Amino acid sequence: MRFRTCTSPHLIPGHSVGGVMRQVLYALVPGTLAMTWFFGWGVLVNVSLAILFSVLFEALMVAARGRPVLATLGDSSAILAGWLFALAIPPLAPVWVLLIGTAFAIVVAKHLYGGLGYNPFNPAMVGYVVVLVSFPRELSLWPSPEGLTNASLTFLQTLQTTLTGRLPDGMEWDAITRASPLDMMRESIVSGQTVTEVTQSPLFGSFSQTEWEWAGNLFLLGGLWLLYRRVITWHIPVSMLLTLATVAGIFWVMDPDYFASPAFHVFSGAAIIGAFFIATDPVSAATTPKGRILFGAGIGLLTYVIRTWGGYPDAVAFAVLLMNMVAPTLDHYTRPRIFGHSRDRHG
Amino acid sequence: MQLHRFHGGLKLPDHKAESTVHPLLTMGVPKYLYVPLSQHIGAPTEPLVQPGDRVLKGQRISQAKDYICAHVHAPTSGRIKDIVDHPIPHPSCLSAPCIVIESDAHDQWGDTRLPAWPDWRERDARSLRERVRAAGIVGMGGAAFPTAAKLNPRAGKRIHTLVVNGAECEPYISCDDILMRTYPEAILEGARIVAHILGAEQVLFAVEDNKPEALRALTDARPAEEADFIRIISIPSIYPTGGERQLIQVLTGREVPSTGLPADLGIVCQNTGTLKAIRDAVLHGQPLISRIVTVTGPGIREPRNVQALIGTTFADLVAAAGGYAPGVDRLVMGGPMMGFAIGDDAVPVIKGTNCLLATRVEDTQAPGPVMPCIRCGECTRVCPANLLPQQLYWFAKGKDFDSVQDYGLFDCIECGCCAHVCPSNIPLVQYYRFAKQEIWGREKERQKADIARERFEYRQLRQEREEQEKAERLARKKAALAKKDTDPDKKTAIDGAIERARAKKAAQSNEEASPADRERADS
Numbered sequence: 001m002r003f004r005t006c007t008s009p010h011l012i013p014g015h016s017v018g019g020v021m022r023q024v025l026y027a028l029v030p031g032t033l034a035m036t037w038f039f040g041w042g043v044l045v046n047v048s049l050a051i052l053f054s055v056l057f058e059a060l061m062v063a064a065r066g067r068p069v070l071a072t073l074g075d076s077s078a079i080l081a082g083w084l085f086a087l088a089i090p091p092l093a094p095v096w097v098l099l100i101g102t103a104f105a106i107v108v109a110k111h112l113y114g115g116l117g118y119n120p121f122n123p124a125m126v127g128y129v130v131v132l133v134s135f136p137r138e139l140s141l142w143p144s145p146e147g148l149t150n151a152s153l154t155f156l157q158t159l160q161t162t163l164t165g166r167l168p169d170g171m172e173w174d175a176i177t178r179a180s181p182l183d184m185m186r187e188s189i190v191s192g193q194t195v196t197e198v199t200q201s202p203l204f205g206s207f208s209q210t211e212w213e214w215a216g217n218l219f220l221l222g223g224l225w226l227l228y229r230r231v232i233t234w235h236i237p238v239s240m241l242l243t244l245a246t247v248a249g250i251f252w253v254m255d256p257d258y259f260a261s262p263a264f265h266v267f268s269g270a271a272i273i274g275a276f277f278i279a280t281d282p283v284s285a286a287t288t289p290k291g292r293i294l295f296g297a298g299i300g301l302l303t304y305v306i307r308t309w310g311g312y313p314d315a316v317a318f319a320v321l322l323m324n325m326v327a328p329t330l331d332h333y334t335r336p337r338i339f340g341h342s343r344d345r346h347g
Numbered sequence: 348m349q350l351h352r353f354h355g356g357l358k359l360p361d362h363k364a365e366s367t368v369h370p371l372l373t374m375g376v377p378k379y380l381y382v383p384l385s386q387h388i389g390a391p392t393e394p395l396v397q398p399g400d401r402v403l404k405g406q407r408i409s410q411a412k413d414y415i416c417a418h419v420h421a422p423t424s425g426r427i428k429d430i431v432d433h434p435i436p437h438p439s440c441l442s443a444p445c446i447v448i449e450s451d452a453h454d455q456w457g458d459t460r461l462p463a464w465p466d467w468r469e470r471d472a473r474s475l476r477e478r479v480r481a482a483g484i485v486g487m488g489g490a491a492f493p494t495a496a497k498l499n500p501r502a503g504k505r506i507h508t509l510v511v512n513g514a515e516c517e518p519y520i521s522c523d524d525i526l527m528r529t530y531p532e533a534i535l536e537g538a539r540i541v542a543h544i545l546g547a548e549q550v551l552f553a554v555e556d557n558k559p560e561a562l563r564a565l566t567d568a569r570p571a572e573e574a575d576f577i578r579i580i581s582i583p584s585i586y587p588t589g590g591e592r593q594l595i596q597v598l599t600g601r602e603v604p605s606t607g608l609p610a611d612l613g614i615v616c617q618n619t620g621t622l623k624a625i626r627d628a629v630l631h632g633q634p635l636i637s638r639i640v641t642v643t644g645p646g647i648r649e650p651r652n653v654q655a656l657i658g659t660t661f662a663d664l665v666a667a668a669g670g671y672a673p674g675v676d677r678l679v680m681g682g683p684m685m686g687f688a689i690g691d692d693a694v695p696v697i698k699g700t701n702c703l704l705a706t707r708v709e710d711t712q713a714p715g716p717v718m719p720c721i722r723c724g725e726c727t728r729v730c731p732a733n734l735l736p737q738q739l740y741w742f743a744k745g746k747d748f749d750s751v752q753d754y755g756l757f758d759c760i761e762c763g764c765c766a767h768v769c770p771s772n773i774p775l776v777q778y779y780r781f782a783k784q785e786i787w788g789r790e791k792e793r794q795k796a797d798i799a800r801e802r803f804e805y806r807q808l809r810q811e812r813e814e815q816e817k818a819e820r821l822a823r824k825k826a827a828l829a830k831k832d833t834d835p836d837k838k839t840a841i842d843g844a845i846e847r848a849r850a851k852k853a854a855q856s857n858e859e860a861s862p863a864d865r866e867r868a869d870s
Contacts, residue, residue, distance in 0.1 A: 001662065001671070003678045005440060005688035007777040009763040010679050010704065010711045011359070011518065015725065015770035017718045071716055117719030117771075233724070282723040287737060289727070331738070338755040339354065339732040340592065340605035 017116075021076035023231045024277065027222035028083055031273060034218040035087065038145045038211035041158040042091025046098060047083055049162070053102040054082030061111035077116050081105050084124035084277060088270065088317065089131070090142045092158070092177075094165035097138050101127035121324045122284045125317040132317070144178040145211050151176045181209040181268045182313040185260050194257040199264070209268075216272040223276025235292035236285060236299075237275040241266055243300030251308070265304065274299070274316035279323075286327040290334035298323045348580055351600035353593045355729040356585040357764050359684075361557050363521045366643040369651040371525050374667045376423045376454050380658030381433045381445040382408070386697040387485040388492045389415030394446060400427045403457035405634050408446055411480070417493045417698070418483035420634040421448060422656035424455040436661075436680045436697060440690035448658065461632035472498075472544045475629065479544075482628035483698075484635045487620035488512060488523075488589070489681055491699030494621055498544050500610035506545040510598060510609075510616040511538050513554040513561065514582065514589030517682025520702040522639040523619045525652040527554065527561035530623055531568035537622025538577060540629050545615055550577040551598050555584040586684065587762040591616045593731050605758055620701075640696055642668040646675030646705025661692040661703055674707040683711075684763040718771035726765035726775065732758045736765035740775055743782035748789070751782050 036043040058078035062069045085101050105127030113119040132139050153161070153176070157168045167173060179187065181204075188198045204210070226232045245262035252259045265271060270278070279285060279299050286295040299319040306315030385391035392409035402408055402421040409419035428449045432442040461481060464470060480495035500506055511534070515523040527534060538550045554562050565579050582588060582597050592603045595614055603609050609616050620638060627633045636657055643650035648669030655664055661678065665671060679686040680694075681702055726736035734755045742751035759779050766775040 001692045003688065003690055003692070004676070005438070005690045006677060006711075007774045008679075008683070008685060008687060009767045009776075010677060010683040010686065010688070010706055011767060012710065013712045013770075013772060014768055016772070017721055017770045020721075020723065020770050068716075075718060077721075115719065117721050233728070282721050285722075287722050287724040287727060288735060292724075331735075335735060335754070336727075336733045338605065338734060338758050339596075340602045340607075340758060341755070 017075045017077070020231055021080050023229055024080055024226065025076065025083065027226045027231075028087075028219075028277065030222050031215055031219035032083075032087065034215045035091075035211075038214065039091040039143055040153055041155045042093075042143065042153075042162065043087070045155075045159055045162050046086040046089055046091055046093065049095060050082040050086035050089070050098050050102050051079050052082075053099055054078040054085070054106050057103055057106035058111075061107055062115070065111065065115070067115070072116075075116060078106060081110070081123045081127075084273075085127045087273065088124070088128040090139060090177075092141060092143055092161050092167075093138050095163050096165075097131050097135055098162075100134070101131040103127075104130040117283055119283055120327075122278060122281050122320050124281075125278060125320050128317050129321060132312070140179075140183070141173055141177045142180045143176050180313065181212055181264070182307060184209075185264070185268075186307075186313050189258060195260050195264075196257065199260075212269070213267050216267045219273045219276060223272065226276060226280075232276065232280040233289070233292065235289055236279050236296035239293040239296030240275045240279055240300040240303075241271065243297040244271060244304055245300075247301055247304045259308070265307070269307075269314035270316040271303065274303075274320065278316065279320050284320075284324045284327065286330040286334070288331050288334045288336060290336070291327070291330035294330050294334065295323050295327060298326065348578065348598075349600075350580070350582060351597055353585075353588070353596045353731050354733045355731045355764060356587065356593075357729055357767065358584070359518050359586050359767075361584065362518045362643070363524060363557065366519070366521045366641050366650040366652055367524055367528075367560075369649070371529050371639065371652050371654055372667065373654040374656070374659065374664070376450045376452065376656065377659050377663045378450055379428070379660075380422055380425075380448045380450065380656060381660060381693075381695040382419055382422065382448065382658040383433075383435050383443055383445045383695065383697055384409050384419065385443060386419065386491060386657070386699065387417045388490065389413060389417070391444075392416060392419050394430055394444075396427045396430075396446065398427050398429050401425070401451075402427060402448065403455055403459045405456055405459035405636060407459075407483075407634070411483075411493075415493055415496055417485045417495075418481065418634070419446070420459075420483055420636050422636040422658050423448065423450050424453050424457070425450040434691045434694045436687075436689060436694045436700060438687040445658075445695065461628070461634075463632050464629050467540055467629045468543065472546070475540065475544045478628055479625055482624070482634040484621060484624045484628060485698045486618055487624065487638060487698060487701070488618035489685070489699050489701050491697070494617075494625065497615065497617075498541065500545075500608075500615065504610045505613055506610060506615050507548050507613040508599075508615075509538060509542045509545060509547040509550045510595060510614055511550060511552040511619060511622060512589055512591070512594055512616055513552060513558070513565075513619045514594055515558070516555060516584065516586045516589035517684050517686075517702075518586075519643050519704050520641050520682045521643070522641045522652055522701050524558045524561050525641075526619055526623060526639055527558070528564045531561075531564040533623050533626050534619050535565070535568055535577060536630065537624075537626035538617075540625055541615075541617055541622060542576075547615070549575075552577055552579045553582050553594055553598060554579065555588065556581045557584040586764065587731055587760070590731065590760055590762060592760070605755075635698055638696070638698065638700065640664060640700050641702040642705075643702065644679075644704040644706050645710050646672050646677070646707055648672050655696050657698060658695045660695050661689065664696065664703055665692065665705070671705060672707070674709075675705050676708045677706045677711055679704040679706070684767065685761060712772065715772070717773050720769075720771055720773060723770060725768040725770065729764040729768050731762060731764065732760060734759060736775055739782075740773065740778050743778040746782075746785070748782060748786050752786065756782055756786070 055078050059069050062072045082102055085105055105123040109121050109123040109126035110119045151171050161167055185198055244265055248262040248265040252261050286292050302319035302322055303315045306318055390413035392411050394409045396408045404424045406421045407418050408421045411418045426449045428447040430446050433445040435443045476495050476498050484494040485491040542550050562581055569577055601612055624635045639652050640655050641652050642664050651668050653667050678689045680689050720737055730736055738754050761776050763776050
């Protein structure tokens with residue numbers, strides 16, 4: 001009897017790219033729901049539209065490159081990029097922000113570099129940074145939970161706002177938005193207030209603004225689940241958050257009136273979602289264990305530096321992109337000692 | 348005993364119970380046996396028989412000529428039908444010379460057995476090694492390295508420990524498990540013989556903890572007073588803990604140097620099946636002519652372990668295990684991680700055949716589609732050699748053979764952990780094998796080129812020397828002639844002849860003779 005031959009291993013594989021990506025998607029659900037709870041329907045509208053656009057751009061690019069469209073879409077990586085991009089965007093941002101951002105993420109950052117597996121930069125963060133530097137006004141209008149409650153924006157009104165870029169009649173942007181905690185901290189300190197004065201505002205929970213804290217908690221939950229499922233390793237999130245907290249702690253101890261606390265830094269902005277979901281994007285991160293620790297530490301440090309002395313209130317996206325550039329070098333210099341080799345083989 | 352860990356590895360579903368529920372089945376003698384001339388690592392053997400010859404069971408039918416080589420013996424009595432190319436168990440699906448024996452159904456030993464040595468303790472290492480060599484024994488864990496060579500470590504290497512490898516870490520394979528359950532005394536006796544040959548002070552007998560019956564059988568069979576000499580150790584079941592280097596690390600915490608051998612640490616490692624074969628050769632004078640093969644997998648009706656003669660075809664073996672189950676799609680020799688797919692079940696059992704695995708489509712990884720590497724690093728996490736498999740993959744794919752070696756290609760043991768966990772379904776090990784083959788091929792080419800260059804340079808040197816010698820001869824001759832020229836009679840005679848010739852030539856063509864002409868005339 002004759003048989004087909006095939007290379008080893010002859011077992012059912014344990015993982016698939018699509019499976020890995022989908023686990024990350026599941027892990028995003030709790031944090032996304034928390035953000036929807038606090039920031040309204042806009043979050044879900046953004047996530048849905050960004051996913052739709054990403055998948056469309058992905059399909060177009062894959063078709064243009066002559067690759068199998070359905071098989072490629074099955075890896076779910078476009079959905080993940082769109083979702084992560086949407087979470088970085090203010091919930092009432094106009095639709096063209098989503099369109100431009102996802103176009104840059106999928107078309108430029110991903111497919112012009114060769115598609116999944118070949119992009120040196122995190123696509124979602126490229127898309128976000130492009131719209132952040134291009135449309136600062138639209139990107140700074142974060143709604144406040146109270147403002148939204150008072151305005152009671154319905155799902156349809158939210159959708160209308162997103163699609164037209166205008167609030168329904170009788171509503172004002174000023175009434176429903178407010179500065180994010182990082183913005184608030186930055187502006188208050190510049191205007192001479194102390195950190196304690198800012199954090200004693202009723203808007204603040206234990207460490208940061210209540211809604212950001214809760215979103216952070218639930219993204220943390222998703223991140224821990226990813227760790228438990230071994231979709232990601234501990235190296236990047238732990239080293240990033242630890243470095244951010246350590247550096248923040250040093251300055252905070254030196255001058256607690258001028259520098260915010262480590263907990264504030266960890267629970268504000270994109271630190272947690274960045275640590276577990278963005279910096280851990282395997283394609284653009286370092287891959288060796290030591291390299292990952294350095295990669296995470298670099299992001300933590302740069303995040304603090306840019307937040308504190310840079311021109312933007314949050315900095316995770318910039319920090320991730322900057323560290324993406326050095327990832328191959330980190331990998332080269334942090335090769336593990338091979339079994340049976342002496343320690344001094346690699347520096 | 349303090350055990351250690353090796354980097355990475357996998358917990359795999361062991362699938363061993365399927366084949367161990369039935370006791371060992373000793374197969375009858377098939378009508379035809381196909382015995383390959385080369386069943387081991389090293390040079391092929393040279394046949395001692397002709398088609399038409401009658402052979403007895405255990406008779407040496409093919410001779411080892413090299414040190415790294417192993418004799419081949421007739422697995423049963425009968426007639427040599429032919430010596431012909433026949434499919435062999437090799438990933439290439441190619442054929443190789445096999446001695447085809449038509450069994451006479453008597454299975455008759457005659458006097459082919461070597462003398463039995465129940466008094467082996469009185470024998471020296473050299474004669475015992477010679478016995479192992481005469482019995483044609485090779486490593487039976489799968490690699491099939493000639494055992495006599497392995498029992499003879501390089502001079503100056505004192506061996507203190509014999510490690511017995513009863514780990515059997517690959518899923519599905521259970522031949523060693525069954526062997527340990529069935530013949531624990533014989534294996535222990537083999538261990539004593541090998542320890543005696545090596546002068547080892549202790550035997551570390553390692554068995555994975557998923558084989559409690561084997562562990563119990565061995566412990567029961569070991570005399571209490573030997574508890575310090577032969578230590579039976581239960582080790583965690585983590586693939587590939589049965590790899591020689593990994594096993595030594597688990598037992599001793601030490602790493603065999605990259606370019607070295609276990610002997611560099613004073614350790615020699617032997618498989619349980621090999622020990623049983625050594626014991627049979629020493630105590631009973633029997634050569635290695637049969638072995639236990641696990642015939643298993645969802646593609647087999649009654650998975651079980653079969654004691655089969657070397658040369659039995661896989662088809663006969665499968666028939667002994669109830670035949671193929673419906674939907675069988677792939678036939679693998681060895682385990683699912685490191686075994687290779689066989690194209691034709693006419694191939695025979697060889698000395699290194701530990702397992703025959705038959706699977707259906709739904710039990711295995713499809714060969715495609717392959718997705719791009721997303722650098723997730725799972726492969727790095729599981730690599731027991733602590734390599735960066737994804738980097739090796741990029742370099743191998745890009746044919747950057749310098750970098751791939753710099754990243755430790757030749758430290759890869761091809762265990763397949765990386766390929767198993769790869770979410771992109773990339774046949775990683777295949778890329779490493781490709782790169783190794785290419786590098787070996789280039790090395791051979793380079794050696795050939797070196798030889799050619801040396802030959803060319805030697806030829807040039809020789810030609811130069813010959814030129815020089817010729818010139819010297821000429822110079823000597825000239826000197827001799829010049830001396831002659833001073834001889835007055837001869838000189839006048841020659842001069843006269845020259846004059847005459849010159850006059851004649853001038854008359855003919857009005858041309859002055861060149862000095863060369865004169866010289867020619869001179870000589």
